[in-house]
Amino acid sequence: MSAHFARPEHHDMLDRLQDRRMLRELAYIDGHWTAHSTGQTFEVRDPATGLPVARVAHLGADETADAIDAASRALTSWRAMLPQHRANILRKWYDLVLAAKEDLALIMTLEQGKPLDESRGEIDYAASFIEFYAEEGKRLNAENVTSHLPGAHMLVSREAIGVVGIVTPWNFPSAMLTRKAAAALAAGCTIVAHPSSETPLSALALAELAERAGIPAGVFNVVTGKAAAIVGKLCEDPRVRALSFTGSTEVGRLLAAQCAPTMKNLIMELGGHAPLIIFADSDLGSAVDIAISAKFATSGQDCLAANRIYVERPIHDAFVAAFAEKIAFLKVGPGIIDGVEIGPLMHERAVKKLEEQIEDALERGATCVTGGQRHASGPLFFEPTLLVNVPDDALIMREETFGPVAAVTVFDDENDVVRRANDTEYGLVAYVVTRDGQRMLRMGRALEYGMVAINRVKITGAPIPFGGIKQSGLGREGSRHGIEAFTELKYLCLEAS
Numbered sequence: 017m018s019a020h021f022a023r024p025e026h027h028d029m030l031d032r033l034q035d036r037r038m039l040r041e042l043a044y045i046d047g048h049w050t051a052h053s054t055g056q057t058f059e060v061r062d063p064a065t066g067l068p069v070a071r072v073a074h075l076g077a078d079e080t081a082d083a084i085d086a087a088s089r090a091l092t093s094w095r096a097m098l099p100q101h102r103a104n105i106l107r108k109w110y111d112l113v114l115a116a117k118e119d120l121a122l123i124m125t126l127e128q129g130k131p132l133d134e135s136r137g138e139i140d141y142a143a144s145f146i147e148f149y150a151e152e153g154k155r156l157n158a159e160n161v162t163s164h165l166p167g168a169h170m171l172v173s174r175e176a177i178g179v180v181g182i183v184t185p186w187n188f189p190s191a192m193l194t195r196k197a198a199a200a201l202a203a204g205c206t207i208v209a210h211p212s213s214e215t216p217l218s219a220l221a222l223a224e225l226a227e228r229a230g231i232p233a234g235v236f237n238v239v240t241g242k243a244a245a246i247v248g249k250l251c252e253d254p255r256v257r258a259l260s261f262t263g264s265t266e267v268g269r270l271l272a273a274q275c276a277p278t279m280k281n282l283i284m285e286l287g288g289h290a291p292l293i294i295f296a297d298s299d300l301g302s303a304v305d306i307a308i309s310a311k312f313a314t315s316g317q318d319c320l321a322a323n324r325i326y327v328e329r330p331i332h333d334a335f336v337a338a339f340a341e342k343i344a345f346l347k348v349g350p351g352i353i354d355g356v357e358i359g360p361l362m363h364e365r366a367v368k369k370l371e372e373q374i375e376d377a378l379e380r381g382a383t384c385v386t387g388g389q390r391h392a393s394g395p396l397f398f399e400p401t402l403l404v405n406v407p408d409d410a411l412i413m414r415e416e417t418f419g420p421v422a423a424v425t426v427f428d429d430e431n432d433v434v435r436r437a438n439d440t441e442y443g444l445v446a447y448v449v450t451r452d453g454q455r456m457l458r459m460g461r462a463l464e465y466g467m468v469a470i471n472r473v474k475i476t477g478a479p480i481p482f483g484g485i486k487q488s489g490l491g492r493e494g495s496r497h498g499i500e501a502f503t504e505l506k507y508l509c510l511e512a513s
C-alpha cells in the first residue's frame with residue numbers, strides 16, 4: 017500500500033487544501049491505493065486554466081477484475097452486518113464529508129470548473145444521500161403474505177443484490193457517486209465505481225474519507241482509467257449483479273446491451289431535454305429568475321437544464337427583454353473566483369457543440385439577442401447566450417445543449433405547447449410557471465416526464481425519487497425507491513404446525 021501526496025509543482029490552488037491527503041491520484045482497490053503496474057497515468061486538467069491538477073492511475077480490465085474479486089470477497093461479511101452497524105459507519109462517512117467540505121469543493125472546482133459556491137452546494141447534496149441512506153437501510157422491511165395455501169407461512173424479505181457496478185459522469189462528480197453508493201452500501205451491497213476520467217479526483221477524495229470512516233477493505237472500490245475497458249468488465253462479469261449508470265443516453269444504451277448477457281439489474285440516469293413553459297399569468301420577475309436558474313446552473317452543463325423555453329405570446333417580448341438583461345449580468349470566469357456564476361465548459365467538444373447549435377438555429381431563422389460566442393476568459397469559456405424565435409426543428413430544440421445557451425420560442429395554446437414539450441425522446445424533467453391552480457394539475461399530468469417542477473427549479477434531494485422516463489432512463493435514485501433497486505425480493509414459504 018502506498019500513500020500518495022500532491023506534488024508541489026501541481027496547480028497553485030492546491031496550496032489552499034487544508035488536508036493534502038484529500039488529493040488522491042491512485043485508484044482504491046481492496047483497501048489499497050493502487051497504481052498501474054507499469055506506472056501508467058492520465059492527466060486531470062483544470063478546464064478554467066488548462067493547468068494540470070493531478071496525474072491519476074490509468075487502470076483497465078485486469079485491475080477491475082481485482083476490484084470485483086475484492087468486492088465479492090467483502091460481500092459476505094458486509095451483507096451480514098446488522099443494518100445499524102452499517103448505518104454507524106455511513107454516518108461517520110457523512111460527518112467526514114461535511115467536515116472536509118471546503119477541500120472537496122476546491123478539488124471539484126479545480127477538476128470540473130464549476131463555481132466554488134456550486135461545488136459547496138454539491139458537497140452538501142452529496143452528503144445528504146449518505147445521511148438519508150444510513151437511516152433508510154434500517155427500514156428495509158418487506159412483507160408477511162397472507163397465505164392462500166393451507167398451513168403455509170409466507171415471508172418476503174429484501175436481500176442485498178450483491179456486487180454493484182457504479183459509473184458516474186463529470187458534471188456532478190460527487191453527488192452522482194454518493195446517490196448510488198450510499199444506497200447500495202446501506203442495502204448491504206459492495207461496490208466497484210468508475211468515475212469519469214475528466215473528474216476522478218472527487219471520487220478518490222470520497223474514497224479517502226470512506227476509508228477513514230471505517231468502510232472495510234473491498235466494500236468500496238474506485239477504479240480510474242480506461243472507461244471502455246473498466247466498464248466493459250463491470251458489464252461482462254456475472255458477479256456484478258446491478259449496474260448503476262449516470263451519463264449520456266448514447267453510452268447508457270451501449271451499456272444496457274453489454275449487460276444483457278449477464279441479466280443485471282439496471283439503473284440508468286441518462287440525458288434530458290427539459291422544457292420550461294411560462295404562461296402569461298406568471299409573475300414576470302419570478303419567471304425570469306426561474307429561467308436563469310433552470311438554464312444557467314452548472315453553467316448549463318446539467319441534465320436538468322431547461323433546453324427549450326416556451327413563453328406565452330402576451331408576455332413573450334417583456335420576458336425576453338428582462339431575461340436578456342439578467343443574462344448579460346451573469347459573471348463569467350474561473351469558478352475559483354468569488355462571485356463567478358458561469359465557469360468554463362468541460363472540453364473543446366462542448367464548446368464546438370454550442371457553436372454548431374447556435375449556427376444551426378440562426379440559419380433556421382432564430383435571432384441572437386445576447387452572447388453567441390466564446391468568452392474572453394479562456395478557450396473553454398462561452399458567453400451566456402439568448403436565442404429567440406428558435407424553430408422546433410433546430411438542433412438545440414432536439415439535442416442536449418450542455419452549455420450556457422438559452423433557446424426561447426413563443427406559444428399560443430396550452431394543448432399545443434404540451435404536444436411540443438412532449439415531442440422528444442427524453443423525459444427527465446419539465447418546468448412550468450403559472451399562477452393558475454387548475455392548470456398546474458393539468459400540466460403536471462399531461463407532461464410526459466419523470467419529474468415536473470411547478471413555479472420552482474430546485475426540486476431534487478435525498479427524499480425524492482429522481483429519474484426519467486423514455487430515453488432518459490430506467491429506475492429511480494433517492495428516496496426508498498433508490499435503495500430498493502439494490503435489493504432482491506426473497507420469498508420463503510414454510511410449513512410449520
Ligand code: NAD
Nearest residue numbers: 184185186211212243244247263264267285286287288319
Ligand atoms: P458519458 O455518457 O460520456 O460518460 C458517463 C460515464 O460513462 C463516464 O464515467 C465515462 O467514463 C463512461 N463512459 C463513456 N464512454 C463509455 C464507453 N464507451 N463504455 C463504457 N463507459 C463509458 O456522459 P458525460 O459526458 O460524462 O455526462 C454528461 C451526460 O450525463 C449528459 O447526457 C447528462 O444529461 C447525463 N447526466 C444525467 C443525469 C441524470 O441523473 N439523469 C445526471 C448527470 C448527468
